[in-house]
Amino acid sequence: LPLNQRSEAYPFSGYVLNISVSTRGHRDKGDLEFCVVFPLGEWTGGGLDLFEPSFLFRLHSTDAIIFPSCDITHFNQDFKGIHMSLV
Incomplete structure (x- = not known):
């Protein structure tokens, strides 16, 4: 980053x-190691x-879940409601 600023x-x-x-x-080819997922909202389904x-x-x-998203094929199932995730 410019001026050695922290991301x-x-x-x-x-x-x-x-x-x-x-x-x-899918697999996240750009991820080098682990992915952290924080689900947010109110929903049913969506595993x-x-x-x-x-x-x-x-x-x-x-x-929260941590897994190597570059090595494991992953997807979320259908859901109803408000479903978000911070990844």
């Missing part, structure tokens, strides 16, 4: 706020599916 996302390289997003199975280890997480607004 606003420090210690992470960046972040994104997903609002009402459903994804197909986070990690394909290769065959895990389905039913997350709530008070949860």
Whole structure:
């Protein structure tokens, strides 16, 4: 960064706020190590599916999950309500 300023996302390289997003199975090739996901809102459904280890997480607004998003195919299931995630 200019003038050796610390990133606003420090210690992470960046972040994104997903609002009402459903994804197909994918890997985040740009992520070098781990991804941290904080779900937000009030919803039903919308589980986070990690394909290769065959895990389905039913997350709530008070949860967080850390996983290597560059190595594991992941997607979220259909949901109803207000569903966001800070990644």
